[in-house]
Amino acid sequence: MLRCAFQRLVHAPPRLHFIRRLYLSTSTPKRDSLLGDKNILLMGPPGAGKTTVGRILAHKLGLPAVDVDDDILEPTWNMPVAAKLASVGGQRFLEEEGKALCNFSTSGSVISLSGSNPLDTLAMQHIKRSGIVVYLDVDAEDIIHRLARMKVNRVVGQEAGVPMKNILRYRKQFYEKWFDIRVLCGRGETVMDIANKVLNALEWYNNPDKFISTRSNDTSKSVYFSDVVVDGLAKDGGLYVPQNGFPKLEANEWVRLIDKPYQERTFILLEKCIHPRDVSGPHLKTMVMKAYGSNFASEDVAPVRHLMDNQFVQELFHGPTASFKDLALQLMPQLFAHCLPPMCNFLVLVATSGDTGSAVLSGFNALKDVYKHKTGVLVFFPGDGVSEIQKRQMTAAWEGNVRAVSVGADFDFCQRSIKQMFGTPEFTGHLAVEYGTLLSTANSINWARLLPQVVYHTSSYLDLCRGGAISFGDPVDVCIPTGNFGNAISAVYAKSMGLPIRKIICASNHNRVITDFITTGSYSLHDRPLLPSISPAIDILKSSNLERFIYHMSDGDGHLVKELFTSLDRQQHFSVSGNLLGKIQEEISAGSCSENECLEAIRGVYEKTGYLMDTHTAVAKVVGDRLQDGSCPLVISSTAHYGKFAPAVFKALGISSVPEKPAEQLKRLSGVAREPEMHMELMKCLEKGSGLQQRSCEADYGEMVEEVEEMIQESFLKVV
Structure with a gap:
């Protein structure tokens, strides 16, 4: 009998919603809120299940449930949402919908937004301040099937003859603009499945991931992602890994x-x-x-x-730069810049066996100027351990605080020396005090x-x-x-x-x-x-x-x-x-x-x-x-x-008479290979880097330290 009463209430007309909210808040003992007094804002396309998922969440959490269509728009307009859309048209509807949402305020509730709320900037700015926006990312085919069952053949902004799939594709950009948490919904998942995913996502949001060194079992020394990105190497010489492992997808x-x-x-x-x-x-x-x-x-x-x-x-x-390192190093510098604390300069030290060097230089060189003035990159590479083309790439005319230095040793010596610098508190402390500069790394030791x-x-x-x-x-x-x-x-x-x-x-x-x-x-x-x-x-x-x-x-x-x-x-x-x-x-x-x-x-x-x-x-x-x-x-x-x-x-290939110049070698090979095609950016870089003077040092830790200090002086102590 209790379940039947609940079903009648959750499907009640608008005038009974205050009764439904009272029922939900008293029928389940209210557990400690995941987000304090913040609202849980469910966002997604029509047919994503926001209303039903919102009711389930409210019931599980013992919180009031608010449905924008039923609890805000229809009482405000004194008519069904569909009738309002038919009477005023799409653009006017969005304006009045946004105005109604801007006039609404509550806290500690589960709010199911309308599918079109995210199209109004002012309304979303207002409502987002009150809580956490959870995007129900439901498969388009599932959406279309649900809307067909609900006999919905038109939504806000859809003109005659425009397929629903096109509208869903257009709206996606707005959903991805406003969300705090995305809940990726697998095909065929039930609303109960999705509600449980939302709960798990909120738990995760409330308990940020932490990282631990590979050389420690002491979770009290764990740090957050931003710290890991900037530090690069753990204080005890180990490598950072997520404390709870990787998330698993179904x-x-x-x-x-x-x-x-x-x-x-x-x-x-x-x-x-x-x-x-x-x-x-x-x-x-x-x-x-x-x-x-x-x-x-x-x-x-x-x-x-x-x-x-x-x-x-x-x-x-x-x-x-024509290597797999670009897949990481076109993104990693942006993450690094985003996580930087505001008051320090950073020198990114890199040891490379060839491909990493040019990829790091390219990635950091592409940062906005606002980040370039406080970030330097110094690459050490084995002078006789890379190909001529790799060497040309690293010594190309990069802009900003980036530099590559050839070392008369192998890669392991370069990498060992950098790790020694990180592991010497006297040296890192000297750089911090004397120059206001901290060290980081862009090798794959950086998470x-x-x-x-x-x-x-x-x-x-x-x-x-x-x-x-x-x-x-x-x-x-x-x-x-x-x-x-x-x-x-x-x-x-x-x-x-x-x-x-x-x-x-x-x-x-x-x-x-x-x-x-x-x-x-x-x-x-x-x-x-x-x-x-x-x-x-x-x-x-x-x-x-x-x-x-x-x-x-x-x-x-x-x-x-x-x-x-x-x-x-x-x-x-x-x-x-x-x-x-x-x-x-x-x-x-x-x-x-x-x-x-x-x-x-x-x-x-x-x-x-x-x-x-x-x-x-x-x-x-x-x-x-x-x-x-x-x-x-x-x-x-x-x-x-x-x-x-x-x-x-x-x-x-048994080809003799190889051209001496690297650029000519590439042109010759482009006429040989049927696939893949020649890499044009590689060609451009070779031409750009031709004839540049190469910096070098001996296989000596002290000389490498001097290169680091000189790089910092020239990058961050310039008098303008």
């Missing part, structure tokens, strides 16, 4: 993303990983649209192409640098679904050329979000430290010199992000991670237990590739398909062929454009 939520473009996939997924109190959803969307716009040569940003048999390549080189990489792994799977190669839920394997393990751990994280990745395959060149560790459980740097290769971006022996992987696989055992990596620092070696190694091998397999095998793979694929791979993609192709069983699709991460490693590609 299958019907993933399906919602299949038909969406890369940019939309990115901000929807990152909204779940970045708390809105650190970066609001609308701000994040603006950053994403800037990061992945006309600066990428492909509209798909990271397209997936069929290579041969059951193998596909995901092309991650269409950004401005904001790593996080965007998770997206492109999810996008490759969704692209295979969209192209019909698989159905959602089918497994795929991923093969990744890796040195610092950032690309690999981002695939692990994508899998942890619920993506059906079966196996992650790590591909090494003859610097096979990762392969040896995955195979044996022993990580040793004893008597292991770093060998130059034709795939220099993975010429790394000390893989920073392996620390995050071991933390992940050991279920967050910070004490173990600290013990292992302290041993690596002091004794150049550590080993994991047999149980942990077994778990690691279930998640990841690994193999290595010789120089000759790499060249043969480039030539073989080109002869069969006309497709031209770079040396790193070829390493992954060789290892993928060896370790993947062919029972499911294999996605190979193509991490760089072949033009960046032109001499090796010429050698692989």
Whole structure:
């Protein structure tokens, strides 16, 4: 009888709504409000279920329920909303609707907005001040089916002959302008499912995500996303990871993303990983649209192409510097600038094995001037450990406080020296006191640098679904050329979000430290010199992000991670237990590739398909062929454009008389490859950077420190 009475009340006419609110507030013991006296404002298109979800939430929370149509508009106009729309027309309706909402005020309520409220700026500014806006992002097909059942064939602003889908697409921009929390609703979800999602989202909003060091189990030392972005490295030398892991999407939520473009996939997924109190959803969307716009040569940003048999390549080189690092570093500097405290200058220190350097310089160079004057970027790279084209890219005529310095050492020395600077309080304190400057980093040890990489792994799977190669839920394997393990751990994280990745395959060149560790459980740097290769971006022996992987696989055992990596620092070696190694091998397999095998793979694929791979993609192709069983699709991460490693590609193809100038080499290759096309931004950068003087220093920690101090003086102490 009680349930029947409740059903009659929630469907009562407007004059009984005050009774309904009284019933709801007394029938359920009011639990502590998630948001204090703030309102919960449900926003979404017509048919999203705002009214019904609002009633359920109000009942669960013991709060008053307010429906804008029933409780505000109809009593104000003394007529049904549909009659008002018919009598005054769309534009006048929006004006009067907005005026009525501006005259309304309440607190501590669940308010179901009308579908057209977000189109009025003044009304939304007024109502948003009173609470948290929750966007019910419901699939358009679900909306259309619901409206058909409700016999709604026209909404505000819809002209005769205009499909409902077009109206929903138009209105989406307004919903995404105002929301605080997006609730992504899977296809076919019930209103009760959605109400529970809203409750979970509000709990999350009220308890911001925190991050912890991989070398600690002490949650009292956890910090927020903004701190992580700016600090880069944890105070104890560990790497930051989310304290509660990654959010997990249900299958019907993933399906919602299949038909969406890369940019939309990115901000929807990152909204779940970045708390809105650190970066609001609308701000994040603006950053994403800037990061992945006309600066990428492909509209798909990271397209997936069929290579041969059951193998596909995901092309991650269409950004401005022609490597996969652009996918992170066109976004990360914007996140960094957004999170900066107002009173300090920051110097971003970067060690690169090749591609990261130019990508960092490009990304920070694109920041607005308001951020450039307080942010500097200093890149250290091994002088003999990068390709000539990579070197030209890093020493190009960048504007602002950005600089690259060649070091007479390998990448590991550069990375170790930067970590030493971060870990020396006397040095960082001196910079802070003397120059008002703090240090940060844009290597993949910085969480904001790593996080965007998770997206492109999810996008490759969704692209295979969209192209019909698989159905959602089918497994795929991923093969990744890796040195610092950032690309690999981002695939692990994508899998942890619920993506059906079966196996992650790590591909090494003859610097096979990762392969040896995955195979044996022993990580040793004893008597292991770093060998130059034709795939220099993975010429790394000390893989920073392996620390995050071991933390992940050991279920967050910070004490173990600290013990292992302290041993690596002091004794150049550590080993994991047999149980942990077994778990690691279930998640990841690994193999290595010789120089000759790499060249043969480039030539073989080109002869069969006309497709031209770079040396790193070829390493992954060789290892993928060896370790993947062919029972499911294999996605190979193509991490760089072949033009960046032109001499090796010429050698692989057996082409003699190679032009001396890098720009001429690229022109020659463009006439050879059938696909992919030549990277035009790479060409422009080479021409721009030609003939510039290169800064350099010896393999000496003291000299690198001097470069840092000189950079700070020239960047932040200029007299204008």
